[in-house]
Amino acid sequence: MKKSILLACLFLISAVVTAQTKKWTLQECVAYALENNISIKQSSLDVESAEIERSDAIGNFIPSLNAQISGSSNGGLSINPTNNRFENTRFTSVSGGASSSLTLFDGLRNLRQYQRSKLSKLASQYSLEQMKDDIALFVANSYLQVLFNKQNLEVLKSQSTITTNQLKRTQDLVDAGVLPKGDLLEIQATAANEQQRIIVAENNIQISLISLAQLLLIQDYQNFDIVEADYNVVENEILSNSPYELIEKAKEERYEIKIAEEQKLIAEKDVQIAKGAYYPTLSAFYNYNTRYANNDAFDRDFTQQLYENDGTSYGLRLNIPILNGFATRNQVKRNLINVERAEYRLEQAELDLEANVYQAYVDAQGALKAYEAAQTALEAQDQAYLYATERFDVGLTNAFDFSQSKVRLENAQTELLRTKYDYIFKLKVIELYFGIPVTDLKF
Numbered sequence: 001m002k003k004s005i006l007l008a009c010l011f012l013i014s015a016v017v018t019a020q021t022k023k024w025t026l027q028e029c030v031a032y033a034l035e036n037n038i039s040i041k042q043s044s045l046d047v048e049s050a051e052i053e054r055s056d057a058i059g060n061f062i063p064s065l066n067a068q069i070s071g072s073s074n075g076g077l078s079i080n081p082t083n084n085r086f087e088n089t090r091f092t093s094v095s096g097g098a099s100s101s102l103t104l105f106d107g108l109r110n111l112r113q114y115q116r117s118k119l120s121k122l123a124s125q126y127s128l129e130q131m132k133d134d135i136a137l138f139v140a141n142s143y144l145q146v147l148f149n150k151q152n153l154e155v156l157k158s159q160s161t162i163t164t165n166q167l168k169r170t171q172d173l174v175d176a177g178v179l180p181k182g183d184l185l186e187i188q189a190t191a192a193n194e195q196q197r198i199i200v201a202e203n204n205i206q207i208s209l210i211s212l213a214q215l216l217l218i219q220d221y222q223n224f225d226i227v228e229a230d231y232n233v234v235e236n237e238i239l240s241n242s243p244y245e246l247i248e249k250a251k252e253e254r255y256e257i258k259i260a261e262e263q264k265l266i267a268e269k270d271v272q273i274a275k276g277a278y279y280p281t282l283s284a285f286y287n288y289n290t291r292y293a294n295n296d297a298f299d300r301d302f303t304q305q306l307y308e309n310d311g312t313s314y315g316l317r318l319n320i321p322i323l324n325g326f327a328t329r330n331q332v333k334r335n336l337i338n339v340e341r342a343e344y345r346l347e348q349a350e351l352d353l354e355a356n357v358y359q360a361y362v363d364a365q366g367a368l369k370a371y372e373a374a375q376t377a378l379e380a381q382d383q384a385y386l387y388a389t390e391r392f393d394v395g396l397t398n399a400f401d402f403s404q405s406k407v408r409l410e411n412a413q414t415e416l417l418r419t420k421y422d423y424i425f426k427l428k429v430i431e432l433y434f435g436i437p438v439t440d441l442k443f
Helices: 002-021 026-036 036-059 109-177 181-215 243-253 255-278 302-308 327-393 399-433
Strands: 065-072 077-080 085-088 090-103 281-294 311-319
Touching: 026 036, 026 109, 036 109, 036 399, 109 181, 109 255, 109 327, 109 399, 181 399, 243 327, 243 399, 281 302, 327 399
Parallel strands: none
Antiparallel strands: 065 090, 077 085, 090 281, 281 311
16 A cells, blocks of 8 residues: 555656656647637637527528417406406416428528538637647747747857856967966956857747747746757748749638638628518418317317317518518618728738748748848857957957957847848748748758
């Protein structure tokens, strides 16, 4: 028994430690956000509401069926419901029945309402998928920001280590009389400045981690962390397409256009539904009723009375609209205006998509050039720093010039990281516009 309790405790401790040390991958963050994000949940509710609307439309084709029953106790002179005679006595009566009706023709409004419900559901599904794409991009951007901050901290720490070693060499050179003491003070100031930058970088990591955790609705900020993977810049054939090819592909794939198209179809369907009110409505009906009453003069049993007093009616009912205060005509006009609005929204969505895709293409191309330029700049700054180090070690340059060379190297390293992750993110935007599902994006 004690052994079992000990094993259980060890298992719980192991589970807690594992939970605290878990590091999230980008794929896990995206999957978690798609499952838990509040905006996505709200869009999912819209899909459910659209399905209920579709169920309502189907129900319009089904006959209605209702039953009713009533009972009363009468005293004195009153009508006996079983024989329709006045009787001065006390009796109890019960009546009941059932009725059913079915719309045979209503200007095809029921059919159009069903068609509209299908369009509405499809539009809701498109909106949900667009929301998922947007959230996935937000998560990816936040994740890459954390990676940038982490790798930037590593750069600063690496440079701080170099400065510490340089500080020892400078001390030796000052002690040997090769360098003035002012150079030592300059290196010490550089070391202190780098420690400040390290503290700022550490704070930036925590802030970006909290932002990502909040986006994922994770409240355990203290233990939240990500996998420190290094995403490399890889060749991508998408940018080999012209921006106009990307625009045409985006018009076929992107949900913004699909949503606008469905909303236009819904508006057109509303016009058809409103025009259906101009037509007569033909419906069929069937009614059944029976009744029972007990008194001294009417002593048949309950079942016999129900059988003998029942009745049925059935027939057709035609409702012809003649004048309803211009309500139908005005509703048609309002819906025609909504069609025009939907057409403008579709046109605007296409224009916005063209502008966004073209801008994303230019941004991605610019980000790639900036990354390549940062690589070249880093190589040059690295050579310049090595040259400055050699000159400083033999006393041919002062500490200020040497520190400036080192600062330029750090800035070049930071800029390379920034342009790298900026290009990776902007490339993912292009991939989404190209129709690649968010779950298939490669990092």
